[in-house]
Amino acid sequence: MLNAAGIAKQGSDTIFSWWARYQNAKSAGRDAVNGTIGALLEDDGNLAINKAVDAAVRAAPEVEISAYAPLSGLPAFLDLSKTLALGETRTSFEESGFHLASTATPGGSGALYLAANNFLERGQTALLRDRHWGPYNGFLQNNGINFVTWPLLPPNGHELHPYFADKEFEICLEELCSKQNKIMVWLNDPAHNPTGLSMGSEGRAACLSSFVTSALNNEEIGHTMLIDSAYSLYADEPHAWAETILDAVESGMPWPENLLICIAISLSKSHTIYGLRTGALVSIHPEKDVIDRMNTVMGVTGRQTWSAAPRIAQYCVSHMHSTEEGGAAWGVERDRLKQLLDDRRMNLKAECDLLNVPLNPTMDGFFAWIETDDPVTIAESCAEMDVYLVPLIGGVRIGLCALSSKDMKKVAEALANAFGLVK
Ligand SMILES: Cc1ncc(COP(=O)(O)O)c(C=O)c1O
Known part of the structure; x- marks a missing residue:
């Protein structure tokens, strides 16, 4: 059968x-x-x-347990998801004219699924590091996407940024750009599963710079970088990527139209609610039209896949974070x-x-x-x-x-x- x-x-x-x-x-x-x-x-x-999350969940009004959430997520949760993704840099991004999209998902896995389903064409190839979370393969393959990898660490060491294999990354990007009209990179950082590696500020800056350069040199090719931040709220620098991106923007990095950065957030670990299946896909882009389109596309994909993400944790966690004490x-x-x-x-x-x-x-x-x-x-x-x-x-x-x-x-x-x- x-x-x-x-x-x-x-x-x-x-x-x-x-x-x-x-x-x-x-x-x-x-x-x-x-x-x-x-x-x-x-x-x-x-x-x-x-315990704070547990107490917030136990205090949930019954309607928040039973009702559907809005298809794209509860507004208060979508707002929180942007802060969880960007931390204190969020205000600076918004003040610099950036727009943010967010769709609530069943866990970080749902966010990865949205990306696998919407960015590359079927038959195209995503770029991952060679050591990565095993289920990535399935999310991609189930959406008809292949993948190639670049090494987690520079094979012969690297003085400036020992935790990012720049040359190998650039070679892979170039090769993919010669073959397909869309590029998607998935990067689980900081606090990588399965190694616990965090790339370091020089590594992140070099990685972003190569990716942006590739987007600038190939303006017909859509470039999406997805930062999987599943464990980042336990890292020493939880919003390391947002800081790297903001630093680059503030130092004059051009943001080409064909560049999208997404952050897959998961509350499973950060809020110890693995079973309540709550996360979001947050996207950042300078153009409002692009962000409006992301909201529509991701919301519709969710609707066509799991309907709405569970409501209870969206409600309880955003309610908890809405007060200073919470x-x-x-x-x-x-x-x-x-x-x-x-x-x-x-x-x-x-x-x-x-x-x-x-x-x-x-x-x-x-x-x-x-x-x-x-x-x-x-x-x-x-x-x-x-x-x-x-x-x-x-x-x-x-x-x-x-x-x-x-x-x-x-x-x-x-x-x-x-x-x-x-x-
Ligand atoms: C690297 C990585 N990304 C994403 C997830 C998604 O987790 P969840 O769907 O439970 O939020 C996990 C969970 O183990 C993970 O290890």
């Missing part, structure tokens, strides 16, 4: 299958540690919950959760340093990463020492979000053993 696309869909998600192995080990009474899932857990293994209470909880991640990352790095474990650069967010050509063998070897991590393409993901600080010695020892570093 299945069509070709249906037949190509395979089950057994790698992350969930390694999580199940951890759970089995635990139920068998082993002293296993869990670095598998992508949700933030307290040190005791329970799901970490932002925003501050959320911030206190967010800071507490960020501290958990920062402590875990610091401990892991320290333990890995002691044993010379070659951890990738990792700064922010839920994960750390170790590159390897043989991720399954490494993860299997760690599992033998009761450390459960996730083997993905090109490396092993270490879920700092799920581990506790006291687990890090054990994780580093398992990795050292797996990499043959133990004499």
Whole structure:
């Protein structure tokens, strides 16, 4: 009965299958540690919950729970989504004549879907980094979009910006511009999944500059850059991209008509409401006509795909952030959760340093990463020492979000053993 696309869909998600192995080990009474899932857990293994958000959701009037949201989102939430995307730079953008579009979506995934559905033509190719969140492939493929990748890190190092492979990016852009009339780049930064990398201000500036130059040199080719900010509110610089873009604009960077920047926001992690499926696709452009069109196109796509995004969190979260106390209470909880991640990352790095474990650069967010050509063998070897991590393409993901600080010695020892570093 299945069509070709249906037949190509395979089950057994790698992350969930390694999580199940951890759970089995635990139920068998082993002293296993869990670095598998992508949700933030307290040190005791329970799901970490932002109490301010939880209280706001519990106080919801019943109509806000039951009613549909407007198709494109509740106005107060659309307003909040722009602030979550741009932070304090929002006012400067608006004062400089920029316009902002926003459509509420079921999580950040919905925002990615809107982009996959509307920017490239079917059969065209998107540009991603080689290490990226696995579901990107499906969002794109289900919309008939192929993808190519450029390396996450400069293969031979780079003095000025060690976390952005500029030459490779430019080569890919040029090649795509020679083949198709639209370009779309997806970039999960800061606090990248699966590595925890944040690009750094020079890297971001260089990346933006290459992209804008490509748009200026190819004025017939639409250029869309999507910043996936799923984890950014746990980063040291949550609105790093907005700041880079604003700096460039204020230093006179021309903004060609064929350039659109979108920010996919997700409240799943930042507000610990994974299951309430709330996010937005925010777009920025100097022309109001372009922004009006984005609002229409994305709203219609949502209508034709999931109808309206869930109302409850749109209501509760925007209501909470509408008061100074509400925003501050959320911030206190967010800071507490960020501290958990920062402590875990610091401990892991320290333990890995002691044993010379070659951890990738990792700064922010839920994960750390170790590159390897043989991720399954490494993860299997760690599992033998009761450390459960996730083997993905090109490396092993270490879920700092799920581990506790006291687990890090054990994780580093398992990795050292797996990499043959133990004499
Ligand atoms: C890189 C990245 N982008 C986007 C998302 C979207 O999350 P959600 O759809 O739950 O908001 C996730 C979730 O894991 C992610 O890891």
